Amino acid sequence: MHVDIGAALASAADPGVERATLEDLDERVAAAHERIEQGRNDDEFGYASLNLPDATDAQTIRNAVDPVADAESVITVGIGGSALGAKTITEALAEDPDSHVVLDNVDPEHVRRTLDGLSLADTAINVVSRSGTTAETLANFLVVREAYEDRGVDWTERIVVTTGESGPLRALADQHDLPTLPVPEGVPGRFSALSSVGLVPPAILGIDIEGLLTGGRAAADDLAPSLYDSPAYAYGAMAYALEEEGAIVNAVMPYAERLESFGEWFAQLWAESLGKDGRGQTPARALGATDQHSQLQLYRAGHRDKVVTFVRPRERADVPIPEPDHEDLSYLAGTDLGGLIDAEYEATVASLPAADRPALEVEIDRLDAENLGELLYAMEAACVLVGELADVETFTQPAVEWGKNATRALIRGEDTEETAVIDDRERLRIGETESL
Numbered sequence: 001m002h003v004d005i006g007a008a009l010a011s012a013a014d015p016g017v018e019r020a021t022l023e024d025l026d027e028r029v030a031a032a033h034e035r036i037e038q039g040r041n042d043d044e045f046g047y048a049s050l051n052l053p054d055a056t057d058a059q060t061i062r063n064a065v066d067p068v069a070d071a072e073s074v075i076t077v078g079i080g081g082s083a084l085g086a087k088t089i090t091e092a093l094a095e096d097p098d099s100h101v102v103l104d105n106v107d108p109e110h111v112r113r114t115l116d117g118l119s120l121a122d123t124a125i126n127v128v129s130r131s132g133t134t135a136e137t138l139a140n141f142l143v144v145r146e147a148y149e150d151r152g153v154d155w156t157e158r159i160v161v162t163t164g165e166s167g168p169l170r171a172l173a174d175q176h177d178l179p180t181l182p183v184p185e186g187v188p189g190r191f192s193a194l195s196s197v198g199l200v201p202p203a204i205l206g207i208d209i210e211g212l213l214t215g216g217r218a219a220a221d222d223l224a225p226s227l228y229d230s231p232a233y234a235y236g237a238m239a240y241a242l243e244e245e246g247a248i249v250n251a252v253m254p255y256a257e258r259l260e261s262f263g264e265w266f267a268q269l270w271a272e273s274l275g276k277d278g279r280g281q282t283p284a285r286a287l288g289a290t291d292q293h294s295q296l297q298l299y300r301a302g303h304r305d306k307v308v309t310f311v312r313p314r315e316r317a318d319v320p321i322p323e324p325d326h327e328d329l330s331y332l333a334g335t336d337l338g339g340l341i342d343a344e345y346e347a348t349v350a351s352l353p354a355a356d357r358p359a360l361e362v363e364i365d366r367l368d369a370e371n372l373g374e375l376l377y378a379m380e381a382a383c384v385l386v387g388e389l390a391d392v393e394t395f396t397q398p399a400v401e402w403g404k405n406a407t408r409a410l411i412r413g414e415d416t417e418e419t420a421v422i423d424d425r426e427r428l429r430i431g432e433t434e435s436l
């Protein structure tokens with residue numbers, strides 16, 4: 001993996017980072033690296049995430065999924081960090097991307113249609129909740145369970161549960177004697193892709209989970225006390241410095257359909273980890289080349305509050321473009337779709353500094369298990385570095401808890417501080433037909 005920061009230097013873009021600023025920042029990167037290494041050595045909460053490539057035992061995961069390894073597809077019941085890692089990995093690496101279905105939302109129509117469309121006898125259930133208490137996950141689990149029963153399929157034979165030591169999900173797993181994997185100690189959900197939390201569906205679908213861990217290990221070995229020696233830290237340091245210069249939006253634009261969910265995973269990582277104390281880049285999601293034809297207008301000519309992060313695999317399987325039978329299309333003769341998407345990538349990256357707007361490039365060799373493991377780990381390390389530089393509590397998410405508590409109180413019909421806020425919130429309804 002490598003990172004190119006040239007198009008985000010002040011000589012190329014505004015907002016941009018002066019080389020002198022980077023030199024100064026490099027000393028802070030060295031100090032942050034020392035702090036991160038200390039945390040890793042002590043397996044401290046959060047920092048322990050960066051030890052997962054060594055700490056995760058792939059064989060334990062393979063043993064746990066063995067009873068369901070014949071499944072043709074997997075349904076994951078989980079949300080946020082308990083779903084997005086697995087979703088990202090299977091979307092990128094599974095032979096059939098539709099073989100992994102994620103029920104993270106509780107939109108009833110979506111849940112019903114998803115279950116109706118699956119052959120449940122051939123579908124393994126992967127239930128994941130670090131806390132074991134998340135309402136969406138527990139509710140969907142009960143619905144999924146009943147769907148299996150209704151179709152005469154023994155769900156207890158098709159399931160793997162990943163959860164913590166306590167909580168309702170753990171209690172249910174014990175009660176029904178279900179195969180259960182633990183969540184890793186000291187690792188917040190959004191940092192747990194390279195653990196049982198993210199690797200069960202890939203293992204069931206025959207993905208090289210050992211390769212993912214090998215890639216993670218390679219990225220860990222690349223962490224160094226200078227941003228000039230470490231692609232992950234170079235990315236993190238630039239993201240931090242760009243935010244300081246006003247780039248408060250980070251639009252992640254992979255040039256690979258199979259990396260579309262990577263943008264979703266990155267968004268949670270960045271937002272929940274760094275959105276604190278009145279700061280943090282807002283992650284935006286785009287897909288190359290598709291969004292060149294929609295969002296790019298804003299990125300080149302809108303507010304000067306953004307950096308675009310381009311991500312691409314350098315090699316990919318190709319599809320030749322058939323000989324055109326119209327002279328206006330002769331420029332496509334002898335080319336292929338890979339050549340076209342690469343040309344679009346080069347053109348779009350260059351188009352940003354040409355409009356005085358910053359871009360960062362992250363390139364991996366190809367989209368395989370090792371390179372994906374490297375990419376996920378490197379982005380986690382970059383995020384931890386930004387947290388150190390910005391001096392925020394990277395590994396907590398107190399602002400999310402408010403909504404979770406309020407939802408639970410509403411469902412239970414309790415009067416709490418949160419429900420009072422909901423009752424009292426200001427409204428100015430236009431075109432109201434009837435009150436709820």
Ligand SMILES: O=P(O)(O)OC[C@H]1O[C@H](O)[C@H](O)[C@@H](O)[C@@H]1O
Pocket residue numbers: 079080081082128129130131132133134137189190272397400401
């Ligand atoms: O794994 P769970 O405990 O079910 O949590 C799932 C998600 O819930 C919350 O919204 C947290 O903010 C996320 O960080 C977490 O990934």
